Amino acid sequence: MHKVLIVGPAWVGDMVMAQGLYKTLCRRYSGVVIDVLAPAWSGPLLQRMPEVRRHVELPLGHGQFGLGARVRLGRALRGERYDQAIIIPRSFKTALPPFFAAIPRRTGYKGEMRYGLINDMRPLDKSVLTQTVQRYVALGMDADTELPPAEIPQPRLDVDIQNQQRLMDEFKLSRDRPIVGFMPGAEYGPAKRWPPESFARLAQRIIDSGRQVWLFGSDKDEAICDDIATEVDRVEVVNLAGRTRLVDAIDLIAAVDMAVTNDSGLMHIAAATGVEVIAIYGSSSPAYTPPLTEQAQVVYLNLDCSPCFERECPLGHYRCLRDIAVERVFSHLEGRRCQQ
Numbered sequence: 001m002h003k004v005l006i007v008g009p010a011w012v013g014d015m016v017m018a019q020g021l022y023k024t025l026c027r028r029y030s031g032v033v034i035d036v037l038a039p040a041w042s043g044p045l046l047q048r049m050p051e052v053r054r055h056v057e058l059p060l061g062h063g064q065f066g067l068g069a070r071v072r073l074g075r076a077l078r079g080e081r082y083d084q085a086i087i088i089p090r091s092f093k094t095a096l097p098p099f100f101a102a103i104p105r106r107t108g109y110k111g112e113m114r115y116g117l118i119n120d121m122r123p124l125d126k127s128v129l130t131q132t133v134q135r136y137v138a139l140g141m142d143a144d145t146e147l148p149p150a151e152i153p154q155p156r157l158d159v160d161i162q163n164q165q166r167l168m169d170e171f172k173l174s175r176d177r178p179i180v181g182f183m184p185g186a187e188y189g190p191a192k193r194w195p196p197e198s199f200a201r202l203a204q205r206i207i208d209s210g211r212q213v214w215l216f217g218s219d220k221d222e223a224i225c226d227d228i229a230t231e232v233d234r235v236e237v238v239n240l241a242g243r244t245r246l247v248d249a250i251d252l253i254a255a256v257d258m259a260v261t262n263d264s265g266l267m268h269i270a271a272a273t274g275v276e277v278i279a280i281y282g283s284s285s286p287a288y289t290p291p292l293t294e295q296a297q298v299v300y301l302n303l304d305c306s307p308c309f310e311r312e313c314p315l316g317h318y319r320c321l322r323d324i325a326v327e328r329v330f331s332h333l334e335g336r337r338c339q340q
Contacts, residue, residue, distance in 0.1 A: 002029035005077065005103060007087040007094050008038035008046075010062055011187075012246070012265025015042050016155050016272050017133045017292065018088060022051035023153035024140040035080070037073075037097060044247040048157040058097075065093050074100025086139050087118065107139055132289050154292045155272035157250055164251040173238060173252075178211040180333065181253055183261035183270065184228060185221030185241070189311025191283035192262050194321050196224050200231040201326045202260065206333070207236045214256060216249055216266055217241035258333060267291055278332045282321040283308050297332050299324055 004025060009015055015038065025032050035054050036046050039062070043055040056077070060066040074097035083105065085098030090111025098106045099117045107120040115121070120143065128147050129135045137149045167173070184199045186192035203213045213236060215225040225241035244252065249266065253259065254273040261267040261277060263284045270277050271293040279291045281300040285307035290298065300306075306320045313320075 001031050001033060002084070003033040003080070003082045004035070005056070005080070005082045005085045005098060005101070006034060006036045007085065007089060007098065008036045008042060009088050010039060012042075012045070013263075013268040013289065014088075014132065015045055016157070016265070016268035017289070018136050019049050019051065019155040019157075019272070020133045020153045020292070021086070021088075021136040021140045022049060024137050024149075026051050027153070028140065035082075041246070044245065045157075045250075048159075048247065048250060049155075050158060067093075067096070070096040071100050073097045077101040088136060088139065090124075092117070109135070109139070130287060133292060152292070154294075155268065156274070157269065157272045159254040159273060160247070160251050163248065164255055167244070167248055167252055168255070171238065171240065171243070173214070173255075174212075175255070177236070178258075179256040180206050180211055180213050181256035181259040181261075181270065181275070182213055182215050182225075182228070183217065183259060183264055183266035184215065184224050185217040185266070186262040186264040187218075187220060188264075189283075191308070191310050191313050191318065191321075192264065192281075193224070194262055194280045194282070194324060195318075196227045197231065198322075198324070198326055198329075199260075200228045202329055203228060203232045203237055204234075205326065205330050207232070207234055209334075211257075212236040212238070214252070215239045215241055216244075216253060218246075260329060260333070263289060271296060278329060280321070280324060280329065282306075282318070283310050283313070285309075297335075299329055299332060 022034055034052050035056050036052050037056040040057050046052045046055045078101050082103045085103040085106045087095050087108035090109050092112040095114045095117035105120050106118050108118045109122050109124040134148045217225050219242035222242040225239050229237050229239040253270050258276040259270040263281050267279055271291040277291045277296040279298050286298045286300050301320055303320050
Protein backbone atom coordinates (compact mmCIF):
# COMPACT_ATOMS: atom_id res chain seq x y z
CA MET A 1 0.00 0.00 0.00
CA HIS A 2 1.28 3.45 -0.94
CA LYS A 3 0.15 6.15 1.47
CA VAL A 4 0.37 9.77 0.29
CA LEU A 5 -0.20 13.14 1.89
CA ILE A 6 -0.84 15.84 -0.69
CA VAL A 7 -0.52 19.49 0.25
CA GLY A 8 -3.27 20.96 -1.89
CA PRO A 9 -3.70 24.33 -3.58
CA ALA A 10 -5.61 27.25 -2.06
CA TRP A 11 -8.11 28.05 -4.85
CA VAL A 12 -11.32 26.24 -5.86
CA GLY A 13 -10.38 25.82 -9.52
CA ASP A 14 -6.91 24.59 -8.67
CA MET A 15 -8.32 22.06 -6.22
CA VAL A 16 -10.60 20.69 -8.93
CA MET A 17 -7.68 20.47 -11.37
CA ALA A 18 -5.64 18.68 -8.70
CA GLN A 19 -8.03 15.74 -9.00
CA GLY A 20 -6.04 14.83 -12.11
CA LEU A 21 -3.09 14.14 -9.78
CA TYR A 22 -5.23 12.04 -7.44
CA LYS A 23 -6.52 9.99 -10.37
CA THR A 24 -2.98 9.51 -11.66
CA LEU A 25 -1.84 8.14 -8.30
CA CYS A 26 -4.79 5.75 -8.20
CA ARG A 27 -3.79 4.40 -11.60
CA ARG A 28 -0.14 4.01 -10.59
CA TYR A 29 -0.58 2.40 -7.17
CA SER A 30 -3.13 -0.30 -6.44
CA GLY A 31 -4.90 0.48 -3.18
CA VAL A 32 -3.22 3.88 -2.77
CA VAL A 33 -4.36 5.97 0.20
CA ILE A 34 -4.60 9.70 -0.48
CA ASP A 35 -5.09 12.35 2.20
CA VAL A 36 -5.15 16.04 1.27
CA LEU A 37 -3.88 18.80 3.54
CA ALA A 38 -5.82 21.93 2.62
CA PRO A 39 -7.84 24.85 4.04
CA ALA A 40 -11.15 24.21 5.78
CA TRP A 41 -13.31 25.37 2.85
CA SER A 42 -11.99 22.55 0.64
CA GLY A 43 -13.24 19.70 2.85
CA PRO A 44 -16.73 19.38 1.31
CA LEU A 45 -15.23 19.63 -2.19
CA LEU A 46 -12.71 16.88 -1.47
CA GLN A 47 -15.55 14.67 -0.24
CA ARG A 48 -16.87 14.71 -3.81
CA MET A 49 -13.62 13.16 -5.06
CA PRO A 50 -13.73 9.37 -4.55
CA GLU A 51 -9.94 9.13 -4.83
CA VAL A 52 -9.43 11.04 -1.54
CA ARG A 53 -9.65 9.17 1.76
CA ARG A 54 -9.81 12.22 4.00
CA HIS A 55 -9.26 15.94 4.27
CA VAL A 56 -6.60 17.10 6.76
CA GLU A 57 -7.58 20.63 7.70
CA LEU A 58 -4.95 23.34 7.64
CA PRO A 59 -5.91 25.58 10.59
CA LEU A 60 -4.66 28.79 8.99
CA GLY A 61 -6.15 31.48 6.80
CA HIS A 62 -4.96 32.34 3.30
CA GLY A 63 -1.51 33.95 3.42
CA GLN A 64 -0.84 33.17 7.09
CA PHE A 65 2.62 31.79 7.83
CA GLY A 66 1.80 30.21 11.21
CA LEU A 67 5.14 28.49 11.82
CA GLY A 68 4.09 27.00 15.15
CA ALA A 69 0.79 25.68 13.80
CA ARG A 70 2.50 24.06 10.82
CA VAL A 71 5.14 22.41 13.01
CA ARG A 72 2.50 21.08 15.44
CA LEU A 73 0.36 19.80 12.58
CA GLY A 74 3.31 17.98 11.03
CA ARG A 75 4.25 16.32 14.29
CA ALA A 76 0.63 15.27 14.86
CA LEU A 77 0.68 13.50 11.48
CA ARG A 78 3.73 11.35 12.23
CA GLY A 79 1.54 8.49 13.39
CA GLU A 80 0.01 8.21 9.92
CA ARG A 81 3.35 6.93 8.55
CA TYR A 82 2.92 8.31 5.07
CA ASP A 83 5.24 6.94 2.39
CA GLN A 84 5.27 10.13 0.37
CA ALA A 85 4.20 13.75 0.49
CA ILE A 86 3.44 15.74 -2.66
CA ILE A 87 3.55 19.48 -2.09
CA ILE A 88 1.68 21.24 -4.89
CA PRO A 89 2.31 24.89 -3.87
CA ARG A 90 5.84 26.20 -4.33
CA SER A 91 6.08 28.21 -1.11
CA PHE A 92 8.43 27.51 1.81
CA LYS A 93 5.66 27.35 4.41
CA THR A 94 3.66 24.64 2.62
CA ALA A 95 6.62 22.23 2.81
CA LEU A 96 6.91 22.49 6.60
CA PRO A 97 4.16 20.04 7.75
CA PRO A 98 5.43 17.10 5.64
CA PHE A 99 8.97 17.71 6.90
CA PHE A 100 7.92 17.71 10.55
CA ALA A 101 5.69 14.69 9.88
CA ALA A 102 8.93 12.83 9.03
CA ILE A 103 7.57 11.67 5.69
CA PRO A 104 10.52 9.96 3.98
CA ARG A 105 9.87 11.12 0.39
CA ARG A 106 8.78 14.71 -0.08
CA THR A 107 8.09 15.65 -3.68
CA GLY A 108 7.69 19.18 -5.00
CA TYR A 109 8.88 21.76 -7.47
CA LYS A 110 11.81 24.03 -6.88
CA GLY A 111 10.37 27.21 -5.43
CA GLU A 112 11.20 29.31 -2.38
CA MET A 113 14.27 28.12 -0.43
CA ARG A 114 13.04 24.58 0.30
CA TYR A 115 16.24 22.54 0.08
CA GLY A 116 16.08 19.94 2.83
CA LEU A 117 12.34 20.35 3.25
CA ILE A 118 11.88 18.85 -0.23
CA ASN A 119 14.10 15.83 -0.90
CA ASP A 120 12.52 14.85 -4.23
CA MET A 121 12.99 18.21 -5.91
CA ARG A 122 11.61 18.63 -9.42
CA PRO A 123 12.55 21.39 -11.87
CA LEU A 124 9.59 23.27 -13.31
CA ASP A 125 10.06 23.88 -17.02
CA LYS A 126 7.08 26.06 -17.90
CA SER A 127 7.87 25.76 -21.61
CA VAL A 128 7.19 22.01 -21.37
CA LEU A 129 4.51 21.93 -18.67
CA THR A 130 2.39 24.68 -20.17
CA GLN A 131 -0.83 23.86 -18.31
CA THR A 132 -1.50 23.98 -14.58
CA VAL A 133 -3.02 20.50 -14.61
CA GLN A 134 0.07 19.09 -16.35
CA ARG A 135 2.24 20.42 -13.53
CA TYR A 136 0.04 18.76 -10.94
CA VAL A 137 -0.09 15.40 -12.71
CA ALA A 138 3.68 15.38 -13.32
CA LEU A 139 4.29 15.44 -9.55
CA GLY A 140 2.58 12.04 -9.32
CA MET A 141 5.07 10.46 -11.72
CA ASP A 142 8.69 9.36 -11.36
CA ALA A 143 11.30 12.07 -11.76
CA ASP A 144 12.65 10.52 -14.97
CA THR A 145 9.26 10.32 -16.71
CA GLU A 146 9.15 12.03 -20.09
CA LEU A 147 7.16 15.25 -19.93
CA PRO A 148 4.58 16.55 -20.54
CA PRO A 149 2.43 13.67 -19.25
CA ALA A 150 0.95 11.66 -22.09
CA GLU A 151 -2.41 11.40 -20.35
CA ILE A 152 -4.24 13.94 -18.20
CA PRO A 153 -7.20 12.43 -16.32
CA GLN A 154 -10.19 14.76 -16.37
CA PRO A 155 -11.76 15.77 -13.05
CA ARG A 156 -15.12 14.27 -12.22
CA LEU A 157 -17.00 15.25 -9.07
CA ASP A 158 -19.61 13.06 -7.43
CA VAL A 159 -23.11 14.57 -7.50
CA ASP A 160 -25.56 14.04 -4.65
CA ILE A 161 -28.90 13.55 -6.40
CA GLN A 162 -30.87 13.63 -3.17
CA ASN A 163 -29.33 16.93 -2.16
CA GLN A 164 -29.94 18.22 -5.66
CA GLN A 165 -33.66 17.43 -5.37
CA ARG A 166 -33.80 18.98 -1.89
CA LEU A 167 -32.34 22.18 -3.26
CA MET A 168 -34.70 22.16 -6.24
CA ASP A 169 -37.61 21.95 -3.81
CA GLU A 170 -36.17 24.56 -1.43
CA PHE A 171 -35.61 27.16 -4.16
CA LYS A 172 -38.72 26.14 -6.11
CA LEU A 173 -36.67 25.34 -9.19
CA SER A 174 -38.09 23.61 -12.22
CA ARG A 175 -36.79 21.74 -15.24
CA ASP A 176 -39.83 22.60 -17.35
CA ARG A 177 -37.54 24.55 -19.71
CA PRO A 178 -33.87 24.01 -20.60
CA ILE A 179 -31.52 25.62 -18.09
CA VAL A 180 -28.45 27.73 -18.80
CA GLY A 181 -26.24 28.36 -15.79
CA PHE A 182 -24.30 31.61 -15.53
CA MET A 183 -21.10 31.93 -13.47
CA PRO A 184 -20.40 35.67 -13.91
CA GLY A 185 -17.91 36.08 -11.06
CA ALA A 186 -14.19 35.46 -10.80
CA GLU A 187 -12.54 36.00 -7.44
CA TYR A 188 -9.20 36.82 -9.04
CA GLY A 189 -10.38 40.20 -10.30
CA PRO A 190 -12.33 42.21 -12.91
CA ALA A 191 -9.88 41.39 -15.71
CA LYS A 192 -11.38 37.88 -15.72
CA ARG A 193 -15.05 38.98 -15.70
CA TRP A 194 -17.16 39.48 -18.80
CA PRO A 195 -19.24 42.64 -18.11
CA PRO A 196 -22.50 42.08 -16.17
CA GLU A 197 -24.42 44.04 -18.84
CA SER A 198 -23.21 41.51 -21.43
CA PHE A 199 -24.42 38.64 -19.27
CA ALA A 200 -27.76 40.44 -18.88
CA ARG A 201 -28.22 40.87 -22.65
CA LEU A 202 -27.28 37.23 -23.14
CA ALA A 203 -29.82 36.20 -20.49
CA GLN A 204 -32.53 38.08 -22.39
CA ARG A 205 -31.66 36.28 -25.61
CA ILE A 206 -31.71 32.94 -23.82
CA ILE A 207 -35.10 33.61 -22.23
CA ASP A 208 -36.54 34.75 -25.57
CA SER A 209 -35.41 31.42 -27.03
CA GLY A 210 -37.53 29.52 -24.50
CA ARG A 211 -34.96 28.71 -21.85
CA GLN A 212 -34.28 29.83 -18.26
CA VAL A 213 -31.15 31.14 -16.52
CA TRP A 214 -29.74 30.27 -13.11
CA LEU A 215 -27.07 32.55 -11.62
CA PHE A 216 -24.33 30.96 -9.50
CA GLY A 217 -21.69 32.50 -7.29
CA SER A 218 -20.43 33.03 -3.76
CA ASP A 219 -21.45 35.88 -1.49
CA LYS A 220 -18.65 37.90 -3.15
CA ASP A 221 -20.51 37.59 -6.46
CA GLU A 222 -23.90 38.69 -5.12
CA ALA A 223 -23.61 42.29 -6.38
CA ILE A 224 -22.72 41.17 -9.91
CA CYS A 225 -25.53 38.61 -10.00
CA ASP A 226 -27.99 41.10 -8.51
CA ASP A 227 -27.13 43.56 -11.30
CA ILE A 228 -27.80 40.91 -13.95
CA ALA A 229 -31.06 39.76 -12.37
CA THR A 230 -32.28 43.34 -11.89
CA GLU A 231 -31.50 44.37 -15.44
CA VAL A 232 -33.34 41.40 -16.92
CA ASP A 233 -36.14 41.37 -14.29
CA ARG A 234 -37.80 38.18 -15.48
CA VAL A 235 -39.07 35.19 -13.51
CA GLU A 236 -36.98 32.97 -15.78
CA VAL A 237 -33.84 34.30 -14.06
CA VAL A 238 -33.09 32.65 -10.71
CA ASN A 239 -30.36 34.26 -8.62
CA LEU A 240 -28.66 31.67 -6.39
CA ALA A 241 -25.48 33.66 -5.68
CA GLY A 242 -24.61 33.64 -1.98
CA ARG A 243 -27.55 31.37 -1.17
CA THR A 244 -25.78 28.01 -1.49
CA ARG A 245 -22.80 26.22 -0.03
CA LEU A 246 -20.08 25.14 -2.44
CA VAL A 247 -21.34 21.53 -2.45
CA ASP A 248 -24.87 22.77 -3.11
CA ALA A 249 -23.58 24.70 -6.10
CA ILE A 250 -21.95 21.51 -7.38
CA ASP A 251 -25.25 19.64 -7.26
CA LEU A 252 -27.29 22.44 -8.83
CA ILE A 253 -24.74 23.15 -11.56
CA ALA A 254 -24.94 19.46 -12.45
CA ALA A 255 -28.66 20.00 -13.15
CA VAL A 256 -28.20 22.67 -15.86
CA ASP A 257 -28.06 21.89 -19.55
CA MET A 258 -25.29 24.36 -20.41
CA ALA A 259 -23.09 26.81 -18.53
CA VAL A 260 -21.69 30.19 -19.55
CA THR A 261 -18.80 31.07 -17.31
CA ASN A 262 -15.72 33.17 -16.82
CA ASP A 263 -12.39 31.46 -16.14
CA SER A 264 -13.13 30.74 -12.48
CA GLY A 265 -13.43 28.04 -9.87
CA LEU A 266 -17.06 27.45 -10.83
CA MET A 267 -15.97 26.96 -14.45
CA HIS A 268 -13.84 24.02 -13.35
CA ILE A 269 -16.66 22.70 -11.19
CA ALA A 270 -19.09 22.87 -14.12
CA ALA A 271 -16.62 20.99 -16.31
CA ALA A 272 -16.14 18.36 -13.60
CA THR A 273 -19.88 17.70 -13.35
CA GLY A 274 -20.12 16.90 -17.07
CA VAL A 275 -22.04 20.02 -18.05
CA GLU A 276 -21.67 21.63 -21.49
CA VAL A 277 -19.40 24.65 -20.90
CA ILE A 278 -18.97 27.92 -22.78
CA ALA A 279 -15.86 29.46 -21.18
CA ILE A 280 -15.05 33.17 -21.58
CA TYR A 281 -11.43 34.24 -21.15
CA GLY A 282 -10.01 37.73 -20.66
CA SER A 283 -6.72 38.34 -18.89
CA SER A 284 -6.00 34.63 -18.50
CA SER A 285 -5.35 32.03 -21.17
CA PRO A 286 -7.24 28.87 -22.19
CA ALA A 287 -3.84 27.39 -23.04
CA TYR A 288 -2.90 27.58 -19.36
CA THR A 289 -6.09 26.73 -17.46
CA PRO A 290 -8.59 25.26 -19.94
CA PRO A 291 -11.88 23.68 -18.84
CA LEU A 292 -10.94 20.03 -18.44
CA THR A 293 -13.74 18.43 -20.42
CA GLU A 294 -14.44 17.41 -23.99
CA GLN A 295 -17.76 19.26 -23.72
CA ALA A 296 -16.41 22.80 -23.80
CA GLN A 297 -16.05 25.71 -26.17
CA VAL A 298 -13.80 28.67 -25.47
CA VAL A 299 -14.48 32.32 -26.29
CA TYR A 300 -11.18 34.21 -26.34
CA LEU A 301 -10.12 37.20 -28.45
CA ASN A 302 -6.36 36.60 -28.07
CA LEU A 303 -5.53 40.31 -28.38
CA ASP A 304 -1.95 41.51 -28.66
CA CYS A 305 -2.06 42.47 -24.96
CA SER A 306 -3.41 39.05 -23.91
CA PRO A 307 -2.87 37.19 -21.74
CA CYS A 308 -1.56 39.61 -19.12
CA PHE A 309 -2.70 37.54 -16.10
CA GLU A 310 -3.41 40.77 -14.20
CA ARG A 311 -6.30 41.26 -11.78
CA GLU A 312 -7.14 44.61 -13.39
CA CYS A 313 -6.47 45.74 -16.95
CA PRO A 314 -3.07 47.48 -16.95
CA LEU A 315 -4.19 49.51 -20.00
CA GLY A 316 -7.55 50.42 -18.48
CA HIS A 317 -9.74 49.38 -21.43
CA TYR A 318 -10.64 45.73 -20.67
CA ARG A 319 -11.07 45.15 -24.42
CA CYS A 320 -10.24 41.45 -24.06
CA LEU A 321 -13.66 41.10 -22.41
CA ARG A 322 -15.69 44.13 -23.49
CA ASP A 323 -15.13 43.37 -27.17
CA ILE A 324 -16.62 39.88 -26.86
CA ALA A 325 -20.03 40.30 -28.46
CA VAL A 326 -23.16 38.84 -26.91
CA GLU A 327 -24.08 37.41 -30.32
CA ARG A 328 -20.82 35.51 -30.44
CA VAL A 329 -21.48 33.79 -27.11
CA PHE A 330 -25.11 33.15 -28.01
CA SER A 331 -24.04 31.50 -31.28
CA HIS A 332 -21.85 29.11 -29.28
CA LEU A 333 -24.86 28.20 -27.13
CA GLU A 334 -27.03 27.63 -30.18
CA GLY A 335 -24.31 25.55 -31.78
CA ARG A 336 -24.07 23.30 -28.73
CA ARG A 337 -27.87 22.91 -28.66
CA CYS A 338 -27.93 21.92 -32.33
CA GLN A 339 -25.34 19.23 -31.65
CA GLN A 340 -27.39 17.64 -28.86
